Amino acid sequence: xxxxxxxxxxxxxxxxxxxxxxxxxxxxxxxxxxxxxxxxxxxxxxxxxxxxxxxxxxxxxxxxxxxxxxxxxxxxxxxxxxxxxxxxxxxxxxxxxxxxxxxxxxxxxxxxxxxxxxxxxxxxxxxxxxxxxxxxxxxxxxxxxxxxxxxxxxxxxxxxxxxxxxxxxxxxxxxxxxxxxxxxxxxxxxxxxxxxxxxxxxxxxxxxxxxxxxxxxxxxxxxxxxxxxxxxxxxxxxxxxxxxxxxxxxxxxxxxxxxxxxxxxxxxxxxxxxxxxxxxxxxxxxxxxxxxxxxxxxxxxxxxxxxxxxxxxxxxxxxxxxxxxxx
Numbered sequence: 001x002x003x004x005x006x007x008x009x010x011x012x013x014x015x016x017x018x019x020x021x022x023x024x025x026x027x028x029x030x031x032x033x034x035x036x037x038x039x040x041x042x043x044x045x046x047x048x049x050x051x052x053x054x055x056x057x058x059x060x061x062x063x064x065x066x067x068x069x070x071x072x073x074x075x076x077x078x079x080x081x082x083x084x085x086x087x088x089x090x091x092x093x094x095x096x097x098x099x100x101x102x103x104x105x106x107x108x109x110x111x112x113x114x115x116x117x118x119x120x121x122x123x124x125x126x127x128x129x130x131x132x133x134x135x136x137x138x139x140x141x142x143x144x145x146x147x148x149x150x151x152x153x154x155x156x157x158x159x160x161x162x163x164x165x166x167x168x169x170x171x172x173x174x175x176x177x178x179x180x181x182x183x184x185x186x187x188x189x190x191x192x193x194x195x196x197x198x199x200x201x202x203x204x205x206x207x208x209x210x211x212x213x214x215x216x217x218x219x220x221x222x223x224x225x226x227x228x229x230x231x232x233x234x235x236x237x238x239x240x241x242x243x244x245x246x247x248x249x250x251x252x253x254x255x256x257x258x259x260x261x262x263x264x265x266x267x268x269x270x271x272x273x274x275x276x277x278x279x280x281x282x283x284x285x286x287x288x289x290x291x292x293x294x295x296x297x298x299x300x301x302x303x304x305x306x307x308x309x310x311x312x313x314x315x316x317x318x319x320x321x322x323x324x325x326x327x
Contacts, residue, residue, distance in 0.1 A: 010307055013303075014300075014303050014307070017299060017303055018296065018299060018300065018303075021295060021296060021299040022069075022073060022076070022292075022295075022296055023069065025291075025292055025295040025296070026068075026069050026072065026292060027065070027069075029288055029291055029292060029295075030065065030068070030288070072292070076292075076293075076296065079092055080092070081095075081289055081290075081292065081293035081296075082289030082292075082293075083289060084282070084287055084289060084290040085285060085286070085287040085288075085289070085290070086278075086281050086282055086285045086287045086290060087278075087281075087290075091289050091290050091292075091293040092293065094278060094290065094293075095275070095278075095293055095294065095297055098273065098274050098275045098277075098278045099274075099275050099297065101171055101272065101273055101274040101275075102263060102267070102274035102275040102276065104190070105190060105193055105194060105197070105263060105266075105267070105272065105274060106197070106259060106260065106263050108190065108194045109193075109194050109196075109197030109198045109201060109259065109263075110201065110252070110255075110256070110259055112194065112198045112202075113197070113198045113199075113200075113201035113202035113205065113252075113255075113259075114202075114205060114248075114252040116198065116202050117201075117202035117203070117204070117205025117206045117209065117248075117252070118205060118209055118245075118248050118252075120136055120202070120206050120209075121205060121206040121207070121208065121209025121210045121212075121213065121248070122209060122210075122213055122236070122240070122241075122244070123136075124136050124137070124206065124209075124210040124213070125209065125210045125211070125212070125213020125214050125216075125217065126213060126217070126236070128210075128213075128214055128217070133210070136206060136210075137207070137210075139203075140203035140206050140207050141203075143199050143200060143203045144203040144204070146200075147265070148196065148197075148200050148262040148265040148266055148269075149265040149266070149268070149269050151196055151199065151200060152192075152193075152196040152265065152266050152269035152270065153269055155192055155195060155196050156168070156169070156192060156269060156270065159192060160192065166188065166189075166191055166192050167188065167189055168270075168271075169189075169269075169270040169271035169272065170189060170270070170271050170272065170273070171186060171189050171190075171272055171273050171274075172185055172186060172189060173185055173189075189272075192270060193266050193267065193269075193270045193272055196266050196269070196270075197259065197262055197263060197266050200262050200266075201255055201258070201259050201262065204251055204255060205248060205251055205252055205255075208247065208248065208251045209244060209247075209248050209251075212243070212244045212247050212248075213240060213244060216240055216243055216244065217240075222235060222240075253305055253308065256301075256302050256305035260298060260301065260302060263275075263276050264276030264277075264279055264280065268280055275294060275297075275298075278290065278294065279291070279294050282294065
C-alpha cells in the first residue's frame with residue numbers, strides 16, 4: 001500500500017514539475033528578444049507587411065500569452081511540438097534522433113564517473129593524508145574548477161591532434177555510409193567525449209565519498225571493530241561500504257542535471273550530434289519550437305534520474321523502503 005502511494009505521489013510530482021517547467025520555459029522564451037516570424041522568413045525577406053501579418057495571425061502570435069500557452073500545451077500533449085526552424089523537421093523527430101546519441105554518451109559517462117569516483121573516494125579515505133590522497137584532492141579541485149569545454153579542448157588537442165590516437169569528433173567517420181558504420185566506429189568516436197564528461201563528473205563523488213570514509217573511520221564503532229581484531233578488508237566490507245553507499249548514490253544521482261549541462265558543452269567541442277548541439281543550434285537560430293521541446297524533454301529526463309535514485313534508496317536501505325525514520 002505504501003509503495004502504491006509513493007508511486008502515485010511521484011507521478012503527481014512529475015506532472016506538476018512538467019507543468020511548471022513548461023510554463024516557465026514558455027514565458028522565458030516568448031518574452032526573450034526572439035521574433036519567431038523573423039527567424040522563419042529571415043531578415044532579408046521581401047514579404048509584404050500584409051503577408052507577415054497573415055502569417056502571424058495564422059500562427060497565433062497576436063493572441064494573448066495564456067491563450068498561446070494553452071494552444072501549445074494542447075498540441076504538445078498530442079505529441080506535436082511543431083516544426084523546427086533550424087532543421088526543417090518535426091521537433092519530436094529531431095529530439096528522438098538526437099536523444100539516442102546523447103543518452104548513450106551521458107549514461108556511459110555517468111556510469112564510469114560513479115564507479116571510478118566511488119572506488120577512488122574509498123581509497124582516498126582509507127589512506128587519508130597520503131600521497132595518493134593529496135594528489136586526488138588536487139586533481140578533483142582542478143577538474144571541478146575547470147570549464148567543461150576547456151577540458152574537452154585540452155583532451156581533444158592531446159589525444160586527437162598531438163598523438164592522433166582518436167578522431168577529431170563526430171559520432172561516426174566522415175564520408176562513410178550509414179550501412180558501413182560498425183559498432184567499433186561508434187565506440188571509437190565516443191571515447192573522448194565520455195572521457196571528458198567522466199573526469200568532470202567524478203570529482204564530486206570522490207570528495208564526498210572520501211569525506212564520509214574519513215568520518216566513518218574516526219567513529220567509535222570502527223575503533224571497537226579494530227579492537228576486536230578485524231582486518232582492513234573486513235572493516236571495508238562489513239562497515240564502510242554499507243554506510244557510504246547510500247550517500248554516494250545520492251550524490252551521483254544528484255549530478256544528473258549538472259551532467260546534462262556539461263554534456264551540451266562537450267558535444268559542441270567534439271561536434272557530437274546529440275541533444276546538446278541541437279540546443280546550441282536552436283538558441284543561435286532562435287528556434288522557439290525546438291527550444292521548448294528540448295526544455296520539456298530535459299526536465300522529464302532529470303526527473304526520471306531522481307525517481308530512480310528514490311527507488312534505489314529503498315534497495316540499499318530497507319528502512320527507507322518501509323517508511324521508517326533514522327534513529
